[in-house]
Amino acid sequence: MKKSLQFIIGNYIITPANSIPDRFLLKVISTPLKHIFGILFILFVIILLSITTNFTSVGIFFSAFIFSFFYWNIDGRFSIGLALLSLIGIVVLKILIIYTDLVPSEKWPETVAVWAYFFLAIGILKQIWEHLKISKDVRTLSLVDGHSLYIAHPKKNFSESTPLISSAPKPKTTTRTASKYHF
């Protein structure tokens, strides 16, 4: 199975050390095509949405965010983490509004609440998507090979799991693994 690419954003941030043209160029040239296509597609989506729709900058951001999330297979918890930050942000903003004049508009917590909802929704949907995708793959493999599985961790790629399909049926292991996915 093809190994999936890990997108590490630090690899694409230009630091003073990258200022030497050849090193910078090297970095650009060595970027896998999947990432280049993804970045270009996101830029295209951003431009397209801003021209053709009435989406606000927040709407465009979340559209790009959803695409990135699924394209680079980012952990759903990342989005949930952002939701958590937003929730804490709401509380902080509410406190600031009550006790200080630092927040110019009372609409800010409401705006952040909308972000929190979107982050939560994206995170949960991503996790469900991962789960369904794996279930489907497992079912397909199970049907093809007629063998049992004992690895199906949603966070790991199949290629990294060893062994994915045992050469011989292992009913006991299968039972144990399956129960892992219930309370």
Next chain:
Amino acid sequence: MIKKISNIHVIIIYVLILVIILSPTLHGVGQYWDWSFPYFKDEIKNYFWYKSFSWSSVGYGSPLGYNSDYFFRLMVSAVQIFQPEVLRFIWNLTLLFIPAYVSYLLLKKNHKQHLAILLGLIIVINPAIFYKVLAGHFNYLFSFAIFSFLIYYLIRIYKGRFKDVLIVGILFALSGAQIQFFIFSGITTFLYFIIVDSNTYIDKIKKILFICFTVFLLNFYWFSNFLISQNIFEVAQKAKEVSFGNSISLASLDILLLTFSGATQIEKYFHPVTLALTGILFIVAFASWFYNKKQPKAILYTKALFLTFMTFAIYSSYLYQIPVISTFAPMFREVGHLAPLIIFFLLISMQSIHGIYRIFYNALFLVLVLILNGFVFFSALPTFNFSETRQILSAYTNDQNTSEHTLIYPYFKPYSFLNVDSIFTDKGFLKNNAGVDSFSTFSNSRYVSSGVSTDEITNSIQNALHITKKTNFLKIFSIKHIYDMGTVYESQLDKYIPSYTYNNDKTLIKKQENYLKELKGEAIMTAENIYEIKNSNPHIYSSDNLISINASNSVLLLAKLVNSGMFSSENLFTFAQDLSNKVIPQNNVILPLFENSTDRNFKILNNKEFIFYNSYLNTTIKPGTTEFLIKPNLEFDFINDNLLKKIFINTDTQNIEYKYINKELVVRSKYYPNILLNNEMVDSGIDNSTNILTLPIIKGYSYLSIQNELIKYLKPSPEWTYLSRTNMSTDIYKVYPTNKVADHSFESSLWQEKVGDCNNYDDNPSISYQSSNVASDGSKSLELSTIRHTACVNQKNISLDSESTYVLSFDYKSDDADYFGYNLNIGQSTTTVFHEKAAVKKGAWNSFNTIVKNNSVATEAILHLYAYEIDGVTKNSVLYDNVRLFKIIKEETVEFTPKQSFESVKFESVTDTNLKMSDANYPLINQVPNSSLESGLWKDTVSDCNNYDKEGILKVDLSKSSSDGKSSLELSVTKHIACTGPDKIKVTGGSSYIFSFDYFSNSAEEAGFYINFNDLNKLTFTERIAIDKKSYNQWKTYTKLIDVPADATEMSMLVYAYETDGKKSNVVNYDNFNLIEIPDIKSRYYLLKESAVKLIKPKEIAFEVINPTKKLIYVKGASTSFYVAMSESFHPKWQLQHNNNKVNGFFKSWIPWIKPDTISDENHFKLNDMLNGWYVDIDKHCVKSLLCTLNKDGTYDMELVAEFTPQRWFYISLLISGTTLVSCIGFLIFDVTIQRRRRRIQKTLNLKSL
């Protein structure tokens, strides 16, 4: 290490904690919000029965809607060994225990046991569940308990076996006791098969279909209501109306903070610290999602459910934009219903966490949250003592199963018990003790509903009785008793609805002492606080006289007609619009002259006449005259109809008049017909004047009246002079003879040696004054002129008495000024200032009067008179004369309420009868200044009525395009809302006005206006008028009939141009504004048309109530056709059948597939605006069809059945649902038995093999 405790111990702990928390409710809880439960043990059965037929007999009855709680109510009513309060306590305890325990079972595998126990409790002891308990949402709590068990079953037990699918179907069906849970359970089950179930799609679909089929069969008993009798859209619409109106725009913030305070107002009950700590727990639950890498299926499933319900809560408003779905959206949009589910799914999807989160994920914190929330449950639930309440109410208990109705006073819920302390919020809302009338709801007797919707209050029986103060008309609604429950209840309706919904008359809502004793009519007190109405019509009776009223449906009109004695209570009444598609001979027809004259069917003609359209009349109002010309419509020449016999004139509207007779001022009320028949005023020949006040006059003093702010000097006249109208409170003042203003008529001086400059803003005035020979009093007046600045004169040292009231009056005249004005400063060091700058009525001399109250000890005043600059270029002058300042003292208040009745005058129509209405006290003058914008703009600058970012692009100008005159108002806007309007307009409180204007646009999508009065409630009318692109470049006219509040004196008006997208320019032109006071014409004049047909009612009629949906009627001695009346709410499915073998027999008495001999639908009509009436045609049924028994005297006897036919379908569907339920339970019992037997055999085999 803490040793684990068994489930039995957990159950005991839960029960104990819940008992402690709910213990204050043991003696009774409710009388708040939606709580409704019987007070008496013998009425517990009614908790089931009152809604267990297809027709509910509460109030005047209603067809059942989405009454999905049949089995739940059956369960509640089944146990009648406890007093109601104990039974309810047990149920509340059970319904909180089930979700808590189920949650514990779900949580215990992911958490340490003690934390799981605490979290399980928090799932039912939190603000969202508190709101449901507080509000008495009993069905909801039941559904929530079943729903939580459904989740548990799916996650823990479900294995895809047949019995599993069956159990899921049963739980799904039972959870629908609160109808929204059909949606919730449906989503939950569907998502389970998507996310958790790992079988094939075909298998999943099969199971889903089977579950749906089971649910459908188990609920078929109420689905059939929709199929047969109810329009599901109507029911959904009703749900929409009763849902929270404002929660459609509920902020995401409120949802995400999980306090839901916006919709549920729980912040009134919870301390902010409790809410904050509970909120932190929820954030910790979110944190656990982030913290844990492991994503078990079940956790994902509950997260998905959390997200789904959260989305419903936040974005349900979008459902309103989807056709069809929008109708049902209210059923699952209410945030109060979603909140407990969101918290439930959030907490059961919580996973164990460590690290920094442990600060808030430990027993200490959870116990704290639990104690704080539990304390609110313990202390804030609306408790009261049922036992005491039973004692109080026992005086009213009526064991008779009577079909006649009882009216309760005070009239409207929500009620507070007087023996229970009420707790109020800062804003005056009740936090307990304000609820429905459970006493009447579950009683064995029938009551008139106290739950009238706000838009029906003014058309309710209660309001009609309140206005007419006479009980006779109650007979036509079969009301036998009135219970004065003012010693038990206090109505709190006024705290929950705006006052205009009850005509600002709080006496309709609140108890008045001796109110019932002072009612006129045939009501007698038979016991303390119980009044009986003699000769009230029975539940079912017959009549020979049907009167059709060709007017808007109005209970008040019926009350007036019956109370005035024009018609007896044995007559039947119906409204013409209820007779469409009916074939009902009517004995009398009542035609109102103006009843339909609403804003929808009158318009302004090009020649500035207003024309009212009505089915048989056109009425023209010509401004500047005092006449309404009434002409028949072409198709309906009713005036020359020789069957017209009388004109009924409602005498409610009377003139208050005064006259000086000998040495007395006499004030009287007199009704004038104001109808001219062939140019002669009709006269009933009755002297109907009533003296209200006789005031001895003192020589040298004069008198004036003040009604609202309208001041009138009561000048002597040989004739009676119009003062005001009935229902308007007028004060009479004595006027002292000494005028405090010296040289008041400018005969000898102009007060000052030179003109003053009262606005010297640039030292360049152009002002002057002179004596003029044009005078309103004497031979001279003061002429003040200005081009620049404000010209003024003043008189100093006017001596006043301290703490006295004065009337300041003067005459003014101008042809070119826009404004005149005065200023009166009382006192020297501390001054009280009275000032007014008012628009000039151009042309003749006008009088200005105002009241000045010197509340200080000051005794000196300075009076200024002004002429104001227009534009710095144009000269304008104002003449002033006859300036008076008299001390006045209030003598009396004139108030008169007429006796709510009709006078009738004979009407002998001849060819070309000419009918007019005329009232000299209404000159039909347009009150809008500069109404056609011919004298320039109202305001030089445009106002911004939606200045949201201070970047408005708007403009006001005059346009040459006009519908009247030469110019019109042009409002332009690109961003924000452009608005402008004239100065405040004086209006007469309690009067009606025609309001109209023309508008035109070729770019805007909407025009609009705003009207606001200065009454106590600041009544406002505003409307956006859509402009169709097809009507671009055409002037359109908007008209509306406006009723001014009684306490209003001024009206503000604005017209608008609205922004579209901040980029496009919208221009709207307005012209030809009219605001014309018209006499009270609605519900005032009626014509009576008699029929040649005369019927005779049967000699005898008796009835027997079998059940709420079936009544037997025995008719004896019918010689002609007749009418049958039944006091159940009108419904087309009520059917009157002949009681013969077509409807009798073992099967035929309940199966729906029968063809009875019925009184046809076209003979079934709506009676008295709400009840059922039938016309029984003897010729058709007895002579031709031979369905009656012929007596020797030639009369007929017959047996009839009044039946609500959907009940037959209800029997069938209940049979299907019941059979399904019994089969399901039977199968499960069978399955359990088989399993046990198998296990026993297996055990035996195992033992043997050993």
